[in-house]
Amino acid sequence: MLSLVLTAAALLVWPQLKPIRRLRPRDKREIVVPQWLWPVAAATITYLAAGLGGLVAGAVLAAVIYRIVKQGKRSRALRAATEALSNGLGGVVDELRAGAHPANAAEGAAQDTPAPADEVLRAAAATARLGGDVERTLRDLRQPLLATATDQLAKAWHVSARHGVALADVLDATRRDLDQRAAFARQVHARMAGPRASAAVLAALPVFGVLLGELSGARPLHTLIETTAGQLLLVLGALFLAAGLWWTKRITEVEP
Numbered sequence: 001m002l003s004l005v006l007t008a009a010a011l012l013v014w015p016q017l018k019p020i021r022r023l024r025p026r027d028k029r030e031i032v033v034p035q036w037l038w039p040v041a042a043a044t045i046t047y048l049a050a051g052l053g054g055l056v057a058g059a060v061l062a063a064v065i066y067r068i069v070k071q072g073k074r075s076r077a078l079r080a081a082t083e084a085l086s087n088g089l090g091g092v093v094d095e096l097r098a099g100a101h102p103a104n105a106a107e108g109a110a111q112d113t114p115a116p117a118d119e120v121l122r123a124a125a126a127t128a129r130l131g132g133d134v135e136r137t138l139r140d141l142r143q144p145l146l147a148t149a150t151d152q153l154a155k156a157w158h159v160s161a162r163h164g165v166a167l168a169d170v171l172d173a174t175r176r177d178l179d180q181r182a183a184f185a186r187q188v189h190a191r192m193a194g195p196r197a198s199a200a201v202l203a204a205l206p207v208f209g210v211l212l213g214e215l216s217g218a219r220p221l222h223t224l225i226e227t228t229a230g231q232l233l234l235v236l237g238a239l240f241l242a243a244g245l246w247w248t249k250r251i252t253e254v255e256p
Helices: 002-012 017-023 037-097 102-111 117-129 134-140 144-163 167-191 193-215 220-226 228-252
Strands: none
Touching (some): 037 102, 037 117, 037 144, 037 220, 037 228, 102 117, 117 134, 117 144, 144 167, 167 193, 193 220, 193 228, 220 228
């Protein structure tokens, strides 16, 4: 009871930072916390609460979850960039069939295309305007999200320049292929929502099992934290759980 009273009193007298920030210069009102402080604080708390085994297990799970979240963001960005480039190529094809010069067609389409797809079209437009090698420019373009699509676009430009095929036709074929790949990726991502949810539930079951054991008086946390065998089992369980999460991510995610 005394600890709760002291905690409540500490919260009541906790200093308010808003008036302090208001008295500071305008460019120094925000308190910037170093990014490295959060991992250090989390590692310290985990070590104090669960020991060395808990620290290793937490680090393994945190690394895998970070990679999964990062990969998910990259996949979404890749799908959006591929769709943007496909729409931009549609504008280029329409301009070419209307009689526009390839440089003007690509430049005009780039104005209505979001990044990073506009970078590809602007590079092709600038090279075509100067009479350069558009294929080489596209192959040398370092765009991580659109590396495959840019290489495919370079091949299409090569076919048109080398064999005399109408540029509008080969670019239209490239656009249709990008559309099909993006649609397939969206379809697979939507159909895999159920398996991903099931995997998340299965991943949370060990945590609920430990909590249920604590509520029933079996004291699994004591075994996992206070004993050497428990620490080893904690690390081993985290490794199996991380492997399952990563494998589920690999088999349920398709990039366009």
